[in-house]
Amino acid sequence: MDEQRRAKTEALFRDVNERIAETAERFDATGTEFICECSDPNCTHGVEASNSEYEKVREDPTTFLVLPGHEQDDIERVVSRRRRLWVREKVQAAVRQTVVRLDPRSGPAAPTEL
Numbered sequence: 001m002d003e004q005r006r007a008k009t010e011a012l013f014r015d016v017n018e019r020i021a022e023t024a025e026r027f028d029a030t031g032t033e034f035i036c037e038c039s040d041p042n043c044t045h046g047v048e049a050s051n052s053e054y055e056k057v058r059e060d061p062t063t064f065l066v067l068p069g070h071e072q073d074d075i076e077r078v079v080s081r082r083r084r085l086w087v088r089e090k091v092q093a094a095v096r097q098t099v100v101r102l103d104p105r106s107g108p109a110a111p112t113e114l
């Protein structure tokens, strides 16, 4: 499967979750339903997480929030397993580069050499 496409799909889900998090913060919610950030474009599953759990995932541009079982071993590894959510880190170099480049929190896009 096309790794770049998968990385972009996940970055897109991350953008959606960023907006969900902003809204949740505004309403001071404690638990929020985010969307699964796996690379399946048809996945619409919700992942329940607190704002602080989400913030922890977002601190690192290479980590993503997914439902247990939605990870893909060829491009990532699971770094944290909880009851409701798993955190995965991208380990494949090209995929890492893409998700870092597309990170909405890393400011203006730096020129990337491909």
Ligand SMILES: [Zn+2]
Residues within 6 Å of the ligand: 036, 037, 038, 039, 040, 043, 044, 045, 066, 067, 070
């Ligand atoms: Zn999923």
